[in-house]
Amino acid sequence: MTQEATEGKVYDVAGQDWDKLTEAVAESSEERLVINMGPQHPSTHGVLRLVLTLDGETVTEARTVIGYLHTGIEKNLEYRTWTQGVTFVTRMDYLSPIFNEVTYCLGVERLLGIEDRIPDRAQAIRVLTMELTRISSHLMAICTYGMELGATTPFLYGLREREMVLDIMEYITGLRMNMAYIRPGGVSVDLPAGAVDKIGELLKVMPERIKDMRKILDANPVYTRRTKDIAYLDLTGCMALGITGPVLKAAGLPWDLRKSQPYCGYETYDFEIATEQTCDVYGRYQVRVSEMEESLKLIEQALDRLTGPLKNQPVMIEDKKIGWPAQLALGPDGLGNSPAHIAHIMSSSMEALIHHFKLVTEGFRVPAGQAYVPVESPRGELGAHVVSDGGTRPFRVHFRDPSFTNLQAVPAMCEGGYIADVISAVASLDPVMGGVDR
């Protein structure tokens, strides 16, 4: 299990042999140890690999290796229509799929020049689903963090709460994750009957559940000792490294695109930006919990609009050249075209059939140009650089994923600290490897 190499002694671990390893390392006179953490490691949030150089227990060098989950989504997008692209982008950052869809669709809508014609109801539903997703994503961030430090209670609590959100998403879109619900021009289908009541129930239960989470963690000495003053990154560091989201807000800058460069009508909602001054893991946790509380406010406001002034309004742009002709309905075999629409195109209107066929197979054309419309995802600025050559398929789509950029902060946060704090640092960045590697 040990062998000599030019760089020094190499120890291999095959499982069930930890005692031998520690003995062998203890016998060695070398203080400097290079260890490989991941890509198969439960606390690296997926397939992230860290190469850590240790001097005793202190990390002297942290190198991050990514690429283990690269799936070529951006390349694949160029071979499908603009509408089909939604199904791809939703799979990038799989913990906050709605945000990928929204930034992509906002980009396509800007290229099409239809930004002003998106129905208000569709925008309100977008806000509603985005904020629901923000809660589920932050819950995942907070609860896995507990598990990585060895505490299972926050994990079980967090997943239970997240399940409530996912149930609602499933009820609205038909899928728990990767919904492809937001489409260029609006959303794929209106809220089903009963969705408002379900979300109302969530609004009743969730504040109490978030309070419970705070009770477990806020002043828990085990938790605070592992989080306070750990993985320090100040505002200068954030700016240089392009870090956004909760990490930037925990460094004291109230920079949130929902306020500063609003989209989907966020300027008409009433909410606060959570900030902390501590620049550490605990501050980032506080920002996330406060953001969840703010999200609840936003959901409530969006729900009021959807049941009040925006009731019975369209959820897809009126333009028949862009909005899919189908009225989706839930049948015994799942979500599909409504029977009325099938009857219309199959037996009463030849033109409607041709139109349906052309729009679904070939898709609509998008005028040439490029656009970048970022949104505030749970992890920071998420933006799609969308380029069109005037055709029916994207010429190039590049996602600026916050996880990718934020991971660059790992050396700045970890070097000079203890190896045990590496886990805190990575968890506080909340990287999602699907978004990092795309």
Place this chain on the structure above:
Amino acid sequence: MSDNLPEVPEQPIARTGMFGTSGTGDTSGYGGLVVRRPAPVSSPRPYGSYFDEIVDGLDHEGVERVVVDRGELTLHVAREHLVEVMKKLRDDPALRFELSLGVSGVHYPHEAGSELRAVYHLCSITHNRRVRVECATPDSDRHIPSTVSVYPTHNWHERETYDFFGIVFDGHPGLTRIEMPDDWEGHPQRKDYPLGGIPVEYRGAEIPAPDQRRSYA
């Protein structure tokens, strides 16, 4: 010409392809109708919004042309001046683009002499403004100076653009592949790289392309 004829587009449209595809690994069954019409090449003054202030404030010979399209400002910068321009965009108190959102590569194989582009999205938190900087390089000489010294966040983004497009960022502290395996051949997001039909290789191990695999039928 009669008045009731449809308006002839100003620029010619290239139209190629139709249904059915062959020769690529694309399994969608749809080769795609390519309808190509060029994007705006440059915009006349005034640009509107805060764009005039940015262009006047920058006032650099490196800016080759300015495009204002769909409410977004794009500055096309010659690669010799890229680092200088970026530095000025970051440091000038009237500009102050302190946050960069990274690099995105685009490959335009039909635009001879400027096939490869590195596109930078910058954001000014001080003034709450955005600008896009585009830097072109010919495919025969794929070099663009690295801007890691100005925006350290470009480190991984330039590696990614190198990995996918083969643009060499001169002066980058460690320009290696980031998403693909180190020994991968080719740059997958270039337009001349097929979607599929490529053997999967990783550190010497190879799985043949889907159409070359043995049949289990």
